[in-house]
Amino acid sequence: MSIAVAVLGAAGRMGQTTVAAIEAAEDLELVASLDMGDDVAALAGVADVAVDFTVPSATEANVHALIDAGVHAVVGTTGWDEDALGRVREHLSRRADVGALIAPNFALSAVLAMKFAEMAAPLFASAEVVELHHPRKVDAPSGTAAHTARGIAAARARAGLGPMPDATEIDPGGARGADMDGVHVHALRMTGLVAHEQVFLSNPGELLTIRTDSFDRSSFMPGVLLAVRTVAGRPGLTLGLDGYLDL
Amino acid sequence: MSIAVAVLGAAGRMGQTTVAAIEAAEDLELVASLDMGDDVAALAGVADVAVDFTVPSATEANVHALIDAGVHAVVGTTGWDEDALGRVREHLSRRADVGALIAPNFALSAVLAMKFAEMAAPLFASAEVVELHHPRKVDAPSGTAAHTARGIAAARARAGLGPMPDATEIDPGGARGADMDGVHVHALRMTGLVAHEQVFLSNPGELLTIRTDSFDRSSFMPGVLLAVRTVAGRPGLTLGLDGYLDL
Amino acid sequence: MSIAVAVLGAAGRMGQTTVAAIEAAEDLELVASLDMGDDVAALAGVADVAVDFTVPSATEANVHALIDAGVHAVVGTTGWDEDALGRVREHLSRRADVGALIAPNFALSAVLAMKFAEMAAPLFASAEVVELHHPRKVDAPSGTAAHTARGIAAARARAGLGPMPDATEIDPGGARGADMDGVHVHALRMTGLVAHEQVFLSNPGELLTIRTDSFDRSSFMPGVLLAVRTVAGRPGLTLGLDGYLDL
Amino acid sequence: MSIAVAVLGAAGRMGQTTVAAIEAAEDLELVASLDMGDDVAALAGVADVAVDFTVPSATEANVHALIDAGVHAVVGTTGWDEDALGRVREHLSRRADVGALIAPNFALSAVLAMKFAEMAAPLFASAEVVELHHPRKVDAPSGTAAHTARGIAAARARAGLGPMPDATEIDPGGARGADMDGVHVHALRMTGLVAHEQVFLSNPGELLTIRTDSFDRSSFMPGVLLAVRTVAGRPGLTLGLDGYLDL
Known part of the structure; x- marks a missing residue:
């Protein structure tokens, strides 16, 4: 039926x-x-x-x-x-x-990327988020990237983790991107792209990358x-x- | 204490x-x-x-x-x-x-990649695994990649999913790689690498990639x-x- | 005018x-x-x-x-x-x-990827090619990937490089993919993808990846x-x- | 001899x-x-x-x-x-x-990435640079990333290309990163990494990515x-x- x-x-x-x-x-x-x-x-x-x-x-x-x-x-x-x-x-x-x-987002890969990033966050020393969208988007970062960063930050806080290591002293142009609750978020705007996100999580000697690409509706x-x-x-x-x- | x-x-x-x-x-x-x-x-x-x-x-x-x-x-x-x-x-x-x-593997990124691939597998139409290792390795694919593929296959079976779409008819050199319980696995052997894996999962219009890089012990x-x-x-x-x- | x-x-x-x-x-x-x-x-x-x-x-x-x-x-x-x-x-x-x-291919990124792979090939110890296409494709590997592999092989030969290191002895399922003039080529077939290629070139301690994604015509x-x-x-x-x- | x-x-x-x-x-x-x-x-x-x-x-x-x-x-x-x-x-x-x-850099993959980015730049509507380094680095972005961005900008100028499309109006945290001669550069600082760079170049429907990973000296x-x-x-x-x- x-x-x-x-x-x-x-x-x-x-x-x-x-x-x-x-x-x-x-x-x-x-x-x-x-x-x-x-x-x-x-x-x-x-x-x-x-x-x-x-x-x-x-x-x-x-x-x-x-x-x-x-x-x-x-x-x-x-x-x-x-x-x-x-x-x-x-x-x-x-x-x-x-x-x-x-639900704000029905793309399974984006929904899972957010969830997996949050699950993995307590187990890694460092985590940052890069999102890529079409150049007609007026706001940065994307709602999905901001949500991902906040989920990582909250999971780290629940696990009792402190700030991530970062010795940056000289960054005149702001290359380190946006700091959202201690998680850095970077936004790229490029012709031909739709909605893409990369979450990087690292420990000594290892890097976990969760990447999602949405090509169309x-x-x-x-x-x-x-x-x-x-x-x-x-x-x-x-x-x-x-x-x-x-x- | x-x-x-x-x-x-x-x-x-x-x-x-x-x-x-x-x-x-x-x-x-x-x-x-x-x-x-x-x-x-x-x-x-x-x-x-x-x-x-x-x-x-x-x-x-x-x-x-x-x-x-x-x-x-x-x-x-x-x-x-x-x-x-x-x-x-x-x-x-x-x-x-x-x-x-x-435990066969203590690299958190590799352990999580296997787990996330298994969790995501029922939600995607297609899934394949690519692993990259140093060229002194005598067996292919790696145990981690084989384990990942079997986890994906088992999760698809539990969810009642059938075979993945694949119209390949002509493949004289075996470019499609190893078929492990219906999941294709590809092994690269390259100087300078240690242990790396990419799991690709896709639906119409979207691609989820889970990548793990182990640089050293x-x-x-x-x-x-x-x-x-x-x-x-x-x-x-x-x-x-x-x-x-x-x- | x-x-x-x-x-x-x-x-x-x-x-x-x-x-x-x-x-x-x-x-x-x-x-x-x-x-x-x-x-x-x-x-x-x-x-x-x-x-x-x-x-x-x-x-x-x-x-x-x-x-x-x-x-x-x-x-x-x-x-x-x-x-x-x-x-x-x-x-x-x-x-x-x-x-x-x-011209067989007008995608600038694909044309450049082939050219760059050929230019870089003499400078790296190892090189392999991974291509990803939609699952309705009947042949593997793609013409572009085969062309890329042959370009790499020819450039290595001109530079006097010998075979790439590869200790593989056990590979019952063919995970090492197709050997095209000594360059291994791997083909993935996945729902939702169009035409994608990754060329990996490595030396001790370093990896160069050239990736091209074609999302539509x-x-x-x-x-x-x-x-x-x-x-x-x-x-x-x-x-x-x-x-x-x-x- | x-x-x-x-x-x-x-x-x-x-x-x-x-x-x-x-x-x-x-x-x-x-x-x-x-x-x-x-x-x-x-x-x-x-x-x-x-x-x-x-x-x-x-x-x-x-x-x-x-x-x-x-x-x-x-x-x-x-x-x-x-x-x-x-x-x-x-x-x-x-x-x-x-x-x-x-020479400021002897890593072949980094040298080639800079060169290829400069060669490709006139052929693409958009280009941005992402670099990832260990968290002990005090300056951002890296010299290599800055050099890559300037090479892209100069190549675009020689080809008569104007500014890249970017409708961003709202970016309170600076997620769009550093603008170097019109090319946006993003810097990540993460435990366990050494020196890595991704150059993204795109046109309608296509994305070219040049990635370089240096794992050690x-x-x-x-x-x-x-x-x-x-x-x-x-x-x-x-x-x-x-x-x-x-x-």
Whole structure:
């Protein structure tokens, strides 16, 4: 028996890619493609799961409407703050049969890179993060790299590790990059690239490198499909795809 | 209070490196350096932990003597088979206060690379392993690469994944490398290298690479010291350093 | 003054990408898009340069027609043998004002990787080649990797270098890959990848890695445009884009 | 017939490594190991070539004494400025039979990486440099990385290329690194590493990476030996090992 899936924001770039991926999956059935103005409540009894790739101004209302309709929600739209997450958590506490995943990144390789970096961090003397993105990006470093660095810093702190060794005294141009909670992060902006990250972890005599390359939007689809297949079995709110990976 | 440590095989290359690493660690005290002919039983009441980097023909007797002496054992010597492991397990069942670790590889980056590859494997359509070693190595692929490939294959099987896609029809020279349980392994032999591995895992639009570089013997020391600090709290027999990493 | 460019095979995948790239270039003007059945001779006096991405059965006749029409030719179609190249060379010897480039690969990074590997080869004790492609490819290794390996082997031979060190005795599965003129070549086939190559060159204590990643067809366009802008100044037949790079 | 070689600064770390490398080379004969206080002039008629790994305060006087003695000089000592180089050049103009090489880096992979980056730079839209060194280094970026970036910038300028695309507006921590003549340079400082560099060059759809890893001092020896074998055939002053590589 296949899972009935609706896509919200189906006309957008991520929405179109999602529609195509669901149509190509044998165990999933696309039952609705919604865009601005369409009625989410009408999905009650029609869709098992809805994927939301809409816009920050619409996504919270969509999620509450999906919960009311008894439809599990997989959300890739950004813009969620703690207050908004709290309201969803509260709403779900009254609907024990519904699950929701809100995730900033569905690329499995990026999600795993963050997780592995955090797991490895307490075991290495040094760790730094290099990210590479297309040159149209306005902010540096990337959200994923910042998240990775903070995860490394937190894991080191939990393990009681002190600051990493660094004798740098002369660095007039700032080549050492951004210091995020004690972890240095470096950002490259290059034509032709999409989204790439290298995490370096080292000890005397050894170097561990975790590298992730996302070449295009299709890289998000294995993660989206995994979430669609998993969400019904995970009532309540889950933050981040790694919550579904059972690592 | 520091941990009292003895080194068995102290005159060998790994033994010497271990002696130096223990002497440099503030929380460890080197209490004995033994070599062929020295009496392991004399360590009773003297050493808390003993590190064994001897030879296959000596290591099993050493471990039993250490257990009898109430000394925890960290063993990096190779050559253990299932029968020998069973005898140690049985012996330890009668000494609930003693722990032993027998591990083929103490390089944290290599141990983590194997573990991460196995964790990631069910989530990717394709996976292959490339290892690079010095050209004096007589066997290919390396034990670590073979172990990594088998771990990937087993994880894919548990997840119900079928064979990886591969349309190769024409490969007169064998460029596709060794097929180990369905996972292709490639071995490079190059002057100046020591021990290096790259695991590639991919999905549509994304590539995850886990790379480990061991430049010299010192790369084993963080893992050896971690084991020395952990073994007293882990009674019974543990196989592989990842058993101590709490990943 | 812009260069007037015609595209032959304009309806194919490479042809379409070329048409778009020429239309986007300020110094180039697309004057004709031809496909099967269209008359190449009609380009005389209309196009300065023609780009041929047709099929092996058509490309030689196209090139001769272009030479007769006084139109410079940039050819990416494969399937040329020595006899066919000889006929073009002879034809061009009678038209000193016309230039032609026939090149198997227009990706600048791949062309440079081959060139750099050949230049570096005499200076290193060891060299091996790893290529990664999509899993629909039927042959291994790739033409580019084979060409790279042969270039390395020839450069070593010219420098009087002997065989590379390799003590491998035990390799039941063929993990050492294909031996091409003494240079080992390894081929990976993975979902989501396009065309990638790593050349490793090492000496005691050092490793030089030249890596090229082609993510999509657009990677050929900088090389095609460079050829379109250069061909008029290079009468006669040139084989391979590196002939235009003035390295 | 072997080449007679003297080593100046033979007691230092680089000097000792050089002595060992010369003794291991069949075509070279070590005829003198000099240190502070030894008389360089006494090498006349004894040594064909002298290798100078002394200190900035001694090297210039050594080189002039070698020229007077008719001994070819291979110099790895740093601290040369334009005036000092000018004096050596002038001195050599009066001794047409003597050659001297003054080079900041003898690691072939590093020298080639700089050269290849400069050759490739005009053909790519974007280029950035990442270097990784041990954490005891006090300055960032490394001299090699700075030299690489300036070589890229100069090659782009000669080719008439403008600034690289970069839309960064928000970078509070300086993750974009140091801007050296328009080329961004990033420096990592990590336990266990020695000297490593990655040069990234990209176009739409493609990425070329040139990576060099120096694991230990032995990595300088192939370059030193190449210089010792070449210097007699290159009268006058040569700056940089790439001047001997005939690329």
